[in-house]
Amino acid sequence: xxxxxxxxxxxxxxxxxxxxxxxxxxxxxxxxxxxxxxxxxxxxxxxxxxxxxxxxxxxxxxxxxxxxxxxxxxxxxxxxxxxxxxxxxxxxxxxxxxxxxxxxxxxxxxxxxxxxxxxxxxxxxxxxxxxxxxxxxxxxxxxxxxxxxxxxxxxxxxxxxxxxxxxxxxxxxxxxxxxxxxxxxxxxxxxxxxxxxxxxxxxxxxxxxxxxxxxxxxxxxxxxxxxxxxxxxxxxxxxxxxxxxxxxxxxxxxxxxxxxxxxxxxxxxxxxxxxxxxxxxxxxxxxxxxxxxxxxxxxxxxxxxxxxxxxxxxxxxxxxxxxxxxxxxxxxxxxxxxxxxxxxx
Amino acid sequence: xxxxxxxxxxxxxxxxxxxxxxxxxxxxxxxxxxxxxxxxxxxxxxxxxxxxxxxxxxxxxxxxxxxxxxxxxxxxxxxxxxxxxxxxxxxxxxxxxxxxxxxxxxxxxxxxxxxxxxxxxxxxxxxxxxxxxxxxxxxxxxxxxxxxxxxxxxxxxxxxxxxxxxxxxxxxxxxxxxxxxxxxxxxxxxxxxxxxxxxxxxxxxxxxxxxxxxxxxxxxxxxxxxxxxxxxxxxxxxxxxxxxxxxxxxxxxxxxxxxxxxxxxxxxxxxxxxxxxxxxxxxxxxxxxxxxxxxxxxxxxxxxxxxxxxxxxxxxxxxxxxxxxxxxxxxxxxxxxxxxxxxxx
Numbered sequence: 001x002x003x004x005x006x007x008x009x010x011x012x013x014x015x016x017x018x019x020x021x022x023x024x025x026x027x028x029x030x031x032x033x034x035x036x037x038x039x040x041x042x043x044x045x046x047x048x049x050x051x052x053x054x055x056x057x058x059x060x061x062x063x064x065x066x067x068x069x070x071x072x073x074x075x076x077x078x079x080x081x082x083x084x085x086x087x088x089x090x091x092x093x094x095x096x097x098x099x100x101x102x103x104x105x106x107x108x109x110x111x112x113x114x115x116x117x118x119x120x121x122x123x124x125x126x127x128x129x130x131x132x133x134x135x136x137x138x139x140x141x142x143x144x145x146x147x148x149x150x151x152x153x154x155x156x157x158x159x160x161x162x163x164x165x166x167x168x169x170x171x172x173x174x175x176x177x178x179x180x181x182x183x184x185x186x187x188x189x190x191x192x193x194x195x196x197x198x199x200x201x202x203x204x205x206x207x208x209x210x211x212x213x214x215x216x217x218x219x220x221x222x223x224x225x226x227x228x229x230x231x232x233x234x235x236x237x238x239x240x241x242x243x244x245x246x247x248x249x250x251x252x253x254x255x256x257x258x259x260x261x262x263x264x265x266x267x268x269x270x271x272x273x274x275x276x277x278x279x280x281x282x283x284x285x286x287x288x289x290x291x292x293x294x295x296x297x298x299x300x301x302x303x304x305x306x307x308x309x310x311x312x313x314x315x316x317x318x319x320x321x322x323x324x325x326x327x328x329x330x331x332x333x334x335x336x337x338x339x340x341x342x343x344x345x
Numbered sequence: 346x347x348x349x350x351x352x353x354x355x356x357x358x359x360x361x362x363x364x365x366x367x368x369x370x371x372x373x374x375x376x377x378x379x380x381x382x383x384x385x386x387x388x389x390x391x392x393x394x395x396x397x398x399x400x401x402x403x404x405x406x407x408x409x410x411x412x413x414x415x416x417x418x419x420x421x422x423x424x425x426x427x428x429x430x431x432x433x434x435x436x437x438x439x440x441x442x443x444x445x446x447x448x449x450x451x452x453x454x455x456x457x458x459x460x461x462x463x464x465x466x467x468x469x470x471x472x473x474x475x476x477x478x479x480x481x482x483x484x485x486x487x488x489x490x491x492x493x494x495x496x497x498x499x500x501x502x503x504x505x506x507x508x509x510x511x512x513x514x515x516x517x518x519x520x521x522x523x524x525x526x527x528x529x530x531x532x533x534x535x536x537x538x539x540x541x542x543x544x545x546x547x548x549x550x551x552x553x554x555x556x557x558x559x560x561x562x563x564x565x566x567x568x569x570x571x572x573x574x575x576x577x578x579x580x581x582x583x584x585x586x587x588x589x590x591x592x593x594x595x596x597x598x599x600x601x602x603x604x605x606x607x608x609x610x611x612x613x614x615x616x617x618x619x620x621x622x623x624x625x626x627x628x629x630x631x632x633x634x635x636x637x638x639x640x641x642x643x644x645x646x647x648x649x650x651x652x653x654x655x656x657x658x659x660x661x662x663x664x665x666x667x668x669x670x671x672x673x674x675x676x677x678x679x680x681x682x683x684x685x686x687x688x689x690x
Contacts (some may be wrong), residue, residue, distance in 0.1 A: 245590055264588075265556075287504070291513075322505060
């Protein structure tokens with residue numbers, strides 16, 4: 001098995017920079033559509049053989065150094081008791097948003113095996129099938145990010161309902177976040193037990209919070225999750241606070257092995273600020289995969305050069321690869337990361 | 346006329362911190378709806394008497410220290426030759442996106458008086474009506490932000506079409522941005538001639554760019570506009586790069602008198618980084634207007650305390666006030682800025 005990804009997470013030396021791509025199992029790949037067309041998105045998440053198949057597709061095609069479980073951050077919320085739909089145009093929708101005491105009280109804590117067994121089964125299948133290939137990353141959403149979907153009832157433009165609950169009903173907000181945190185800890189421990197070899201916590205919307213609000217309403221729950229996992233496991237933990245440059249002085253203290261960065265911050269600044277405390281992951285703009293080959297190579301190199309002083313660096317995009325991307329270009333980017341980083345060693 | 350706003354822009358001492366609110370003339374005010382209901386949004390922009398009326402409403406009601414012209418950043422683009430619609434659910438739409446050489450070639454440079462006379466007339470009316478009240482701020486979008494609307498055909502989630510043109514067809518992108526820049530310079534000079542007493546350039550989407558892309562594809566046009574205006578006028582110029590914390594090392598060099606900040610960055614960090622070179626504007630989260638009164642006061646004070654070392658500070662929200670806001674709460678926030686900052690002097 002390729003171990004560069006795990007080594008870089010822990011700050012051990014590698015012969016080249018490992019790379020994986022957020023949403024690497026996804027709509028830009030024709031082979032994904034072949035599997036996806038057999039049912040809905042949620043059905044795909046809930047059918048372990050198919051979810052495992054699309055997880056492996058980019059490992060084989062792109063040559064990345066890690067696989068990431070195909071799933072969605074919202075599936076545990078459904079099992080907390082919040083019905084979830086994926087609508088073709090609107091994306092995820094919770095038809096009954098969680099906005100009052102009764103709604104929060106009604107939420108339960110799902111058991112990973114009993115309630116989310118399809119995720120655990122997918123992980124078990126993947127561990128067998130990936131055994132000689134690459135490590136498997138499991139994941140969850142971070143509590144604030146998950147809460148936004150529950151409170152808003154789906155995606156949001158300004159997170160009005162979420163922030164309003166934070167400000168107007170902080171105790172209720174805290175109860176909701178406590179429940180989501182407890183659910184997430186159990187869910188991630190389940191993934192560890194099933195065989196996940198690393199875990200990433202996605203805080204996709206952390207960047208909509210002012211630093212003081214992040215400190216009060218989001219970060220404590222992240223720290224609680226990471227502390228609980230650190231007691232249970234030695235596998236690498238990655239925390240990705242999207243658009244989180246202004247939160248970095250806080251996130252550096254989260255306890256994870258790796259911090260992920262979006263493309264808005266230069267990695268040399270990130271390295272300067274995190275020092276040798278953690279490894280870093282990121283951060284090419286996903287749309288840079290539309291650059292001509294020579295300019296793409298220059299940009300890949302630029303990211304690698306900026307990350308040079310890091311304790312460890314895992315190359316990634318700064319956000320998910322977009323459906324319009326050419327698979328060939330994504331594969332070229334992976335090759336470039338490998339070849340250029342080898343030259344730079 | 347209250348002159349604190351103009352003084353703070355230039356770094357002169359004031360007895361209290363001046364305040365205005367982005368989108369202060371807007372949908373959260375019942376009196377706005379009364380005027381708006383007489384026609385479409387674009388008709389309101391194009392009817393000087395009505396546009397002036399809604400501009401003045403918040404000056405009278407909130408007690409803010411500056412008025413800002415009621416208009417939309419997209420109106421000059423329409424007169425460049427890109428038909429514009431405002432759709433109730435989607436917002437602004439350009440049904441014919443600008444994506445190829447022919448489309449860029451077809452764009453013209455509108456004359457402020459001949460083509461956008463309704464804006465200039467609005468300014469002239471406002472100067473008369475505001476004479477003994479507060480200064481009038483004119484505005485435009487920044488070229489990159491304006492280009493995203495033209496290229497995407499409206500709002501966007503990931504700015505794919507815009508970045509693709511930047512990366513795949515940089516020469517064409519440059520021609521488009523040159524035209525928008527030329528249009529914007531003429532448009533803002535027209536506003537100065539008509540009587541604007543300060544100007545703000547809104548770079549609403551600057552924050553979606555990596556620092557190196559901002560440096561290449563957005564910032565040069567901003568600098569060109571500000572340099573051209575600085576040759577023509579002494580009135581204060583404000584540049585607001587939304588979500589621009591990671592661009593600050595660049596934006597500090599833009600040449601404006603004031604930099605605006607969204608709520609993602611603590612103002613004390615902003616002050617530390619800009620020093621005494623410029624004044625600062627911002628930056629309370631608009632949703633903080635949903636806090637209980639005592640907590641709102643605490644938060645207003647927090648912003649004022651953070652801004653204390655600034656050359657000059659104009660209090661504002663970090664983004665536009667949202668329609669759900671209570672007018673009373675907005676008025677209270679303005680009073681709090683005035684009273685707390687007086688105490689702090």
